[in-house]
Amino acid sequence: MKKIFTILFSVIVLYAQAQQNTNNLLIKGGTVLTITKGTLESTDVLVTNGKIAQIGKNLSAPSGHQTIDATGMFVMPGIIDAHSHAGIDAVNEATSPVTAEVNVGDALNPFQIGLYRALGGGVTTIHSMHGSANAIGGQCETIKLRYGVKDPEALRMEGAPRTIKFALGENPTRVHGGGSNIVPRTRMGVEFVIRQAFSQAKEYMTSWDTYNKQKNQKGFRGTPPAYNYRLETLADILKGNIIVHCHSYRADELQMMLKVAKDFGVKRLVFQHVNEGFKVAPEIAAQGAMASVFSDWWAYKLEVYYSTAYNAAILAKNGVTTSINSDDGELMRHLYHEAAKTQKYGNLTDDEALAMITINPAKQLGIENRVGSLEAGKDADIAIFSKHPLSIYAIPMVTIVDGIVRFDRAKDPDDMRIVVDPKQPLEIATFREHHGHSHESCLEGAELSFEELFGTTANQE
Amino acid sequence: MKKSHRSPAFGNVLFWLAMSLSMTAHAQQFGQQPQEEKELAPVSRTYAITNATINQGPGRKITQATLVIRNGLITAVGKGVPVPAEAIIIKGDSLHIYAGFIxxxxxxxxxKPKEEANRERPKxxxxxxxxxxxxxxxxxxxxxxxxxxxxxxxxxxxxxxxxxxxxxxxxxxxxxxxxxxxxxxxxxxxxxxxxxLFSELQGAQRAYPSTVIAVMAKFRELYRQALQAKNYETLYASNRAGLNRPTSDRILEAFYPVIDKKIPVVFxxxxxxETQRIINLQNDLGFLLxxxxxxxxxxxxxxxxxxxxxxxxxxxxxxxxxxxxxxxxxxxxxxxxxxxxxxxxxxxxxxxxxxxxxxxxxxxxxxxxxxxxxxxxxxxxxxxxxxxxxxxxxxxxxxxxxxxxxxxxxxxxxxxxxSDRLGTLDNGKIANVVITDKPYFNEKANVRYVFVDGVMYKYDPKDAPKADAAGKFDIVGTWTVTTNTPDGKTEEIVTIKKEGKDFSGSVSGGKLTQAVPLELVELNGTSLKYNYTVQAGGQSYKVDVQATVDATSFKGTAQVGTTGSFAVEGKKEPNR
Structure with missing residues (x-):
C-alpha cells in the first residue's frame, strides 16, 4: 500500500483556507438531526457569524457564505464529550486530598494532536477535567475544539459555567491513604474529607460575611479573615457557582455523595463513570443529579466489576440526564459508536441515543442553551456524517466549530501538527498522543507518571 | 604657567613600556586573572585605548578615536581626546571597542546549592x-x-x-x-x-505545588494574601488602638515591593x-512583568x-x-x-x-x-x-x-x-568595555580586553579553548542530568566510574528513593549510551539514554519503556 503523504504545501493550503474561512456557511440538502426538534429530510442549515441563523428547506446562500453540499449525508450537532483530559498539560495535582483552587484551565495546550483527532470523530466541545487522585480535585475547563488556534485562551468556551472534579473510592484512597498514609485511606475517609472541606468553607464564608457586614459600621475595629484560595473556591461550590463532577462507581458511594450534597445544599451534581448507577437510578433522578457513563467499559479494577452495558439506558429510562463520555483520546474519536450501543443494550430511540453525546452532556456542563442541538440561535457546532451517525458504516466528513470548518475529510493532510520541535529526532516525531491508552487517564500524573516511574513505590500493594 | 617638565608624549612612552612589561609578566603568571586581584596594585587606574574604532552605541561609530577610563569611569571618548599622563595605553589601531554587554x-x-540527595518526602x-x-x-x-x-x-x-x-x-x-x-x-x-522578584512555573518534587496548575494557584493565593497583609499593616500603622498586631510573614513581605510596583516579577x-500562562497571571494580579x-x-x-x-x-x-x-x-x-x-x-x-x-x-x-x-x-x-x-x-x-x-x-x-550608568561609551558611565580585534559579530573576531568597572581583563586568543577537543574528555565523575518530561523537569545525579576498561555507575536523586545501578555505560567517540531500570506501579521501565558528549556536558534523549522519549541534558560536576 502506497502511503499518500501530503507534503508541506498542502498544510499551507489548509492554513490559508482556515484563514480565509469566514464563519458563514450554508449546509445544503442533508438529513438534519436536530436532536430536540426532530429529524428533517433534505434540509438546509444557514450559518451566519458562527451561529445557526436558520434551518429550513431551499434556503439560499447570501453572498459571502460558503456552501457545503450535504446531499445524502447526515447533519447533527457537534458531539460533546463530558469527560476528557485532552487539551491540558497538567491533569492531577496529586499531592493533597483537596486541591479545589487549582484549575486545569491554567494549563491549556492548543497544540495536542488529539484535539484534531477528536474533530475527526465529529467532536466539537469537550470537558477537560482534572484527574481523580483527590477527593476534591481541581477545577475543569469546557473547551471548544478550535484546532489551529495558537493562543490557548482561544480554546475556552467563553461563558461556560465553572466545573470542578470530585473523586470517590479507590483512586483517592490509594493515592493519599496508600501513597502518603494520610486521610482518606477508606471510603469513610473520603466522605470525611469532603464534609470537612465543605464545613470549613461554610465557616470561611460566614466569617467573611460577618466581617463585611461589620466593616462598614462606624468605629469598627477588627481584623479581616485570612484570604484562602482553596476555601474561596469551595465556598463558590456551596454558593452554586460551580458544577460538581464527581468520579464515582459504586452504589453506596453514590448514595453517600447524594446525601453529602443534600446536607450542604449542593444542587448541581453530575456523577462521572457511575458504573453502579443502574442500582440507584431513581435516587439519582430524585435529587436532580446527572450521570456521565462509559458505554461498556469495566473490570479494570475491583470497584468496577459490577457493571452492565445497560447502565446508560437504565439511568435514562429512570429520568436521569445521562451522557456517554470517553475519558480517553481513542474512544473520543468514535463516541457515535458508543452512543449506538445504547440501542443494542436498552433499545433507545435514535434521538435518545444521540442525546447521550449532544444535548445531555451540554446540560451537564450547563451549556445547553448554546450547543447540543441544531436550533436557530445556537452556536454553529456541527458534525456531518456520510451515513446516519448511529450506523456502523457512518464516516465523519466535516466538523464545524463556531461556523468554521475545522475538519474536512477531503482535505486531511497527514501532518497536522501545529508546532514542531526542531530538536526532536525524526524517528520519534511520532504522532502518538501523550494522553494514551491507560485504563483511566483520570489518574494521569498520579500513577503512570514520572512521579511514579522515578519516585515513590508506595502506591503499590 | 609652566607645564610639567615631562612632555605628554614622553610620559606615554614610559608608561607604555612599563605597562607592556608588566602585562607580559602577568599574562604568564596569572593568565586571565583581573589585574586588581594581584598583590600589587596596578600602576594606574587610568587607561587609554588610542586610535581605535569605537562603537559608542548602536549606530554611533567613530574611527581613529580614543577612549579614556579613569578610576572605574569613562572620562573621555572621541577623536583627538588628550591622553592623561598617567594612563596605561593600549594601542587600538586595529581594535574595535563596544560598551560592555548586559x-x-x-x-x-x-x-549552585548542594543537592540534598534523597531529600525525604514530607509526611x-x-x-x-x-x-x-x-x-x-x-x-x-x-x-x-x-x-x-x-x-x-x-x-x-x-x-x-x-x-x-x-x-x-x-x-x-x-x-x-x-x-x-x-x-x-x-x-x-x-x-x-x-x-x-524571581519566579518560575516550576513545581516542587512530589509535594504541593507540584504541577503548573498548582504553582499558578499558589502564586495567586500568595499575592492576594500579601495584598491583604500589606493593607492591614497600613491600617494598623495609621491607628493601632484596638487592632491585633499584624504578624510578620517574610514570604508575603517579599511581595510588598512588587505590589508597590517598585520592582517587577521576572519569570x-x-x-x-509558559509565556502565555505567565501573562495570564499578570492579567489577574497586575504586577510589573x-x-x-x-x-x-x-x-x-x-x-x-x-x-x-x-x-x-x-x-x-x-x-x-x-x-x-x-x-x-x-x-x-x-x-x-x-x-x-x-x-x-x-x-x-x-x-x-x-x-x-x-x-x-x-x-x-x-x-x-x-x-x-x-x-x-x-x-x-x-x-x-x-x-x-x-x-x-x-x-x-x-x-x-x-x-x-x-x-x-x-x-x-x-x-x-x-541607562544612566551602562549601555554606551559616554563620559561619566561605568567603565564596562569590550575590545575585539575584528568587529564583534565577525566570526573571526577575538575578544582581547574586557573592562569591568574600570578593571582590565586581558584575553589572549592563543589561550582560547580549542574547539576540536574531541576524545580528550573524561566521562568519569558526577553528572547532573535533567530530563524534560511532560510533567516537568526532573533532575537526577548520574555517577560514572571506570574499572579497568569498563564503565559502571549509578543514578540517584531526583524522584528516585534510592540509587539504581546503571546496567550499561558505553562511550563511543562522543556518543554516550547508558541505561537502567526503574520500578513503578508494579511494572518495570527501562530507561535508555543516548547522548552526545561535549567535554563537560551532554545532550540527548531518554527512551522510557514505551512511555515516550524525552530530551535529556547532562552537566558534569568538576572533578575534585
Missing part, C-alpha cells in the same frame, strides 16, 4: 515546608553570589560585563540582583541589590505556553506588546544539525532509524517542517524587532561556547548588527533601569 537573566556567579505532601515547596521569595541572591565562580569569567570572556542574576530554586527562589561581572567582593559587584519563560530567557515567544508578541511586558530573549538556540554535518562530515554515525516505516518522502516532509520551525527560533529576535518590541538578551540556559555563534545565526535570520548590539547593551540597560 545579560538580562542568568545564574552567573551564583553558587503530608500537601503541606510541605516553604523550603521544600520552593517558596522562598525572601531569599536574596546576594547571599549566594561568589566572586570566584568560574562562570563569571566564562561569559565575561564573551564581552558580558553585567548581569541580572537569580538564585536557584523552583517556584519562588528569591530576589534578583544586577551585578558587575567582576569585583573584589559581592558588595563591590552589586549595581542593584534587589532588581526583581523564566522559555516555553511558549519581565519575561526572561524567552525561546518561543513569536506567537505572543502582540500580547507582550499590549501588556507592556519587558522581555529578554534567550541566547540559546536549537542546534542546526545541517551545519553540524557540514563541519564534521563522517565523524558521527547516523542515528539508527528505529522506525523503518518512514519513507524517504515522509522523512523529507518531516525534515522540512523541522527546518521551518528552526527558522522561527533563529528568527525570533528579528520578529520582535520588526514588531517594535524593545528586547534584551539572556544567557540563563545558553552554553557560553554557543553564544556568539547564536548571535550570528540571529543576524543571519534578519536582525541587523546594530540591533543585536542594542539588545546586548542599550536595550538591556534600559530594561534594567541602568
Amino acid at each position: 545579560d538580562g537573566l542568568s545564574r552567573v556567579g551564583v553558587a 503530608d505532601p500537601g503541606n510541605p515546608t516553604p523550603e521544600f515547596a520552593g517558596i522562598t521569595p525572601e531569599k536574596d541572591v546576594r547571599t549566594a553570589i561568589s566572586p570566584q565562580e568560574k562562570s563569571i569569567d566564562e561569559i565575561r570572556a564573551l564581552g558580558f560585563t553585567a548581569a541580572q542574576v537569580v538564585p536557584y530554586g523552583n517556584m519562588l527562589p528569591g530576589s534578583a540582583a544586577v551585578i558587575l561581572l567582576g569585583g573584589k567582593s559581592v558588595d563591590a559587584m552589586i549595581l542593584n541589590g534587589k532588581s526583581a 523564566e519563560a522559555d516555553r511558549y505556553l 519581565v519575561l526572561a530567557d524567552v525561546k518561543e515567544g513569536w506567537e505572543a508578541i502582540s500580547k507582550i506588546k499590549s501588556t507592556n511586558t519587558k522581555v529578554f530573549l534567550s541566547l540559546d538556540l536549537p542546534e542546526d544539525k545541517k551545519d553540524e554535518k557540514k563541519d564534521s562530515k563522517d565523524k558521527k554515525p547516523e542515528p539508527k532509524a528505529e522506525d523503518t516505516t518512514l519513507t524517504a518522502e515522509e522523512k523529507e516532509a518531516l525534515e522540512k517542517r523541522k527546518a521551518e520551525f528552526l527558522a522561527l527560533y533563529t528568527g525570533q529576535a528579528a520578529a520582535f524587532q520588526k514588531a517594535g518590541v524593545t528586547f534584551g538578551f539572556s544567557t540563563l540556559s545558553a552554553k557560553a561556547s554557543d553564544v556568539r555563534a547564536n548571535l550570528r545565526r540571529m543576524i543571519k535570520a534578519g536582525l541587523t548588527e546594530d540591533q543585536a548590539l542594542a539588545a546586548l547593551t542599550t536595550n538591556s540597560a534600559q530594561l534594567l533601569g541602568l
